[in-house]
Amino acid sequence: MPIVEVRDLRKHYGDVKAVDGLSFEVEPGEVFGMLGPNGAGKSTTVEIVEGLREMDAGHVRILDLDPHRDRVKVRESIGIQLQSASLFDKLTAREHLALFSSFYSRTRTVDELIELVDLADRQNAVSKELSGGQRQRLSFALAMVNDPEVVFLDEPTTGLDPQARRHMWDVVAAMGKEGKTVFLTTHYMEEAELLCDRIAIIDHGKIIALDTPARLIESNFQAQTVSFDTAHGSLSTTELESLSGVTQAVADDGHVELFTADVAATIGALMDYARQQDVPMSDLNIGQANLEDVFLKLTGRRIRD
Amino acid sequence: MKAIGALILALGREFVRDRTALFFTLAFPFIFMIIFGLLMQGLDRPRNFDIGLVVEDASPAASGLANALRNVPVLKITEDGFDTEQDRLEEGDRDAVIVVPEGFGDTVTAGATATVRVFFDPSRQTTATIVLPILSQILDGIDRVRAGTPRGLVIEPVSVVASDLRVVDFVAPGVIAMSVMQLGVFSSINLVMRREKLILKRLGATPIRRETVIAGEVLFRLIITAVQAVLLVAMANLAFGVPIQGGFHELIAIVGLGALAFIGLGFAISSFAKTEEGMLPIAQLVSLPMMFLSGIFFPIDGLPGFLQPVVKVLPLTFLGDGIRQTMVGGFSINAMWVNYMALALWLAATFLVAVRLFKWE
Numbered sequence: 104m105p106i107v108e109v110r111d112l113r114k115h116y117g118d119v120k121a122v123d124g125l126s127f128e129v130e131p132g133e134v135f136g137m138l139g140p141n142g143a144g145k146s147t148t149v150e151i152v153e154g155l156r157e158m159d160a161g162h163v164r165i166l167d168l169d170p171h172r173d174r175v176k177v178r179e180s181i182g183i184q185l186q187s188a189s190l191f192d193k194l195t196a197r198e199h200l201a202l203f204s205s206f207y208s209r210t211r212t213v214d215e216l217i218e219l220v221d222l223a224d225r226q227n228a229v230s231k232e233l234s235g236g237q238r239q240r241l242s243f244a245l246a247m248v249n250d251p252e253v254v255f256l257d258e259p260t261t262g263l264d265p266q267a268r269r270h271m272w273d274v275v276a277a278m279g280k281e282g283k284t285v286f287l288t289t290h291y292m293e294e295a296e297l298l299c300d301r302i303a304i305i306d307h308g309k310i311i312a313l314d315t316p317a318r319l320i321e322s323n324f325q326a327q328t329v330s331f332d333t334a335h336g337s338l339s340t341t342e343l344e345s346l347s348g349v350t351q352a353v354a355d356d357g358h359v360e361l362f363t364a365d366v367a368a369t370i371g372a373l374m375d376y377a378r379q380q381d382v383p384m385s386d387l388n389i390g391q392a393n394l395e396d397v398f399l400k401l402t403g404r405r406i407r408d
Numbered sequence: 409m410k411a412i413g414a415l416i417l418a419l420g421r422e423f424v425r426d427r428t429a430l431f432f433t434l435a436f437p438f439i440f441m442i443i444f445g446l447l448m449q450g451l452d453r454p455r456n457f458d459i460g461l462v463v464e465d466a467s468p469a470a471s472g473l474a475n476a477l478r479n480v481p482v483l484k485i486t487e488d489g490f491d492t493e494q495d496r497l498e499e500g501d502r503d504a505v506i507v508v509p510e511g512f513g514d515t516v517t518a519g520a521t522a523t524v525r526v527f528f529d530p531s532r533q534t535t536a537t538i539v540l541p542i543l544s545q546i547l548d549g550i551d552r553v554r555a556g557t558p559r560g561l562v563i564e565p566v567s568v569v570a571s572d573l574r575v576v577d578f579v580a581p582g583v584i585a586m587s588v589m590q591l592g593v594f595s596s597i598n599l600v601m602r603r604e605k606l607i608l609k610r611l612g613a614t615p616i617r618r619e620t621v622i623a624g625e626v627l628f629r630l631i632i633t634a635v636q637a638v639l640l641v642a643m644a645n646l647a648f649g650v651p652i653q654g655g656f657h658e659l660i661a662i663v664g665l666g667a668l669a670f671i672g673l674g675f676a677i678s679s680f681a682k683t684e685e686g687m688l689p690i691a692q693l694v695s696l697p698m699m700f701l702s703g704i705f706f707p708i709d710g711l712p713g714f715l716q717p718v719v720k721v722l723p724l725t726f727l728g729d730g731i732r733q734t735m736v737g738g739f740s741i742n743a744m745w746v747n748y749m750a751l752a753l754w755l756a757a758t759f760l761v762a763v764r765l766f767k768w769e
Binding site for chain 1: 415607
């Protein structure tokens with residue numbers, strides 16, 4: 104039985120289709136990632152699964168329960184970290200944990216939780232005096248108060264500095280090892296690639312690819328990439344795709360990416376083409392395709408913060 | 409239950425640790441009461457009152473009463489006829505006009521109840537609180553002279569405001585009512601703030617029920633209101649000698665009911681703003697007119713007639729009147745049960761709206 108089961112989920116805000124027919128399952132013990140740009144519908148989807156939001160149409164089950172009708176039962180067994188930390192300004196870390204412990208029938212001890220997120224030295228500071236990373240860690244600890252089977256992390260590292268982000272990654276990776284099911288959203292490629300067992304790439308409310316990170320890259324590219332920046336405003340992707348070896352060309356805002364089965368032939372052809380058409384080039388790179396390239400290939404755009 | 413207790417504790421810590429907000433929330437009513445209590449004491453000291461006296465009856469009883477009035481030291485009596493005196497009253501040159509009507513003597517002689525009419529401006533509160541009691545004393549005195557007969561003389565105030573109250577007796581219950589109203593209405597600000605900061609959404613992401621969150625918030629507000637009311641009542645009673653005639657039970661009942669009604673009002677209006685900045689003007693729009701229209705600082709009889717229907721249904725009118733009657737008696741607008749019923753209706757209506765419109769986010 105899957106932990107989360109979503110079929111043909113739809114949610115509209117006025118004319119905007121925030122979620123436009125999503126279907127996926129989250130299996131027990133996996134770290135499932137939903138990757139997409141801001142506004143792609145990630146948070147809306149997660150919040151519907153958590154029972155924080157109503158859906159317009161579709162079918163959602165979590166732990167084989169209905170997120171609304173069985174609200175209390177579902178909440179007892181899951182942990183939720185919202186996108187924003189949402190803390191009381193004047194309460195300390197310990198006081199937050201004690202407060203949230205009172206809402207659940209089964210809880211971990213405050214000391215365990217403090218240790219889990221490594222906040223011992225700041226446990227008696229009010230949340231207003233905590234750094235962004237510390238607040239995020241406390242917020243994560245609040246999601247773990249009831250020792251949940253499934254944890255939902257909505258953009259857990261957005262807005263954190265690199266060090267704090269790495270710290271969060273360690274915490275999430277540790278949970279994955281414990282065998283907990285994790286459902287996270289992110290718009291960081293690196294994060295998705297590093298943490299997730301499976302990734303759903305989502306754009307405009309639709310899943311455009313769903314697989315393990317390695318297979319996502321493999322199935323889209325047998326292939327390497329040749330990329331460069333150019334000041335030339337109107338390069339024809341059709342012409343670029345006619346170059347030797349090129350399987351697909353994507354131009355986005357002065358950045359050109361050529362996917363190729365034959366790097367040497369493509370480089371030669373590209374140089375000739377650039378000379379003929381007088382295309383200025385900078386930052387020429389040959390690389391292995393990564394998730395960023397998958398997103399670019401599938402949507403024709405680069406993902407942005 | 410455990411969750412409600414923990415919520416109240418958390419809200420209490422938030423509240424107590426924000427020193428600025430704490431000061432401005434709690435100190436304002438004290439400052440108000442001190443100002444009224446100390447500065448207005450001057451108004452309570454004896455001064456001369458300009459009284460127009462119109463004696464329309466030639467009987468010995470009538471002239472006896474007129475003489476008695478002329479001999480009261482603080483009353484400056486003029487007798488220029490009803491129309492002139494009435495004009496002067498309307499111009500504010502007279503504090504009251506006393507009319508001993510024709511047939512007064514005969515009625516007294518017949519042993520029936522005779523009437524003396526007193527015209528005065530009810531918005532001039534000192535007149536009401538001083539002239540009428542003086543007149544009352546004189547009538548009592550005359551009655552005593554006619555010992556053996558039942559009290560045969562009564563005053564008929566044309567505007568019903570009469571008691572030997574001081575300004576502070578009138579205002580202190582008003583300040584208590586005001587503070588209960590404000591703590592209730594302004595609870596909306598805290599609620600909106602917690603919604604805006606997504607704290608309510610975060611609470612809503614746990615198994616906790618919406619009713620539990622509302623109950624925690626309401627009980628917390630009720631506790632604060634109780635603390636402030638106790639301090640204000642103690643100050644009114646100990647520092648300014650305002651009595652608590654109705655007893656503590658009645659006072660707790662009326663203040664408690666009023667507090668709940670206003671917390672309900674605060675919660676109900678909190679659905680109409682998304683941000684703290686948007687909530688503030690709404691809360692002020694609700695509370696400020698009520699302060700002036702509910703008779704908590706001056707009698708509502710002085711307000712223009714077209715406002716009276718509005719004034720008569722405002723929750724603060726019922727609360728202010730209820731607290732004043734309970735503490736000092738006098739100046740009553742409604743029967744006590746009317747005050748209780750009206751506040752209970754307000755409470756039911758506002759909580760219905762509050763629960764219906766409650767949003768986690």
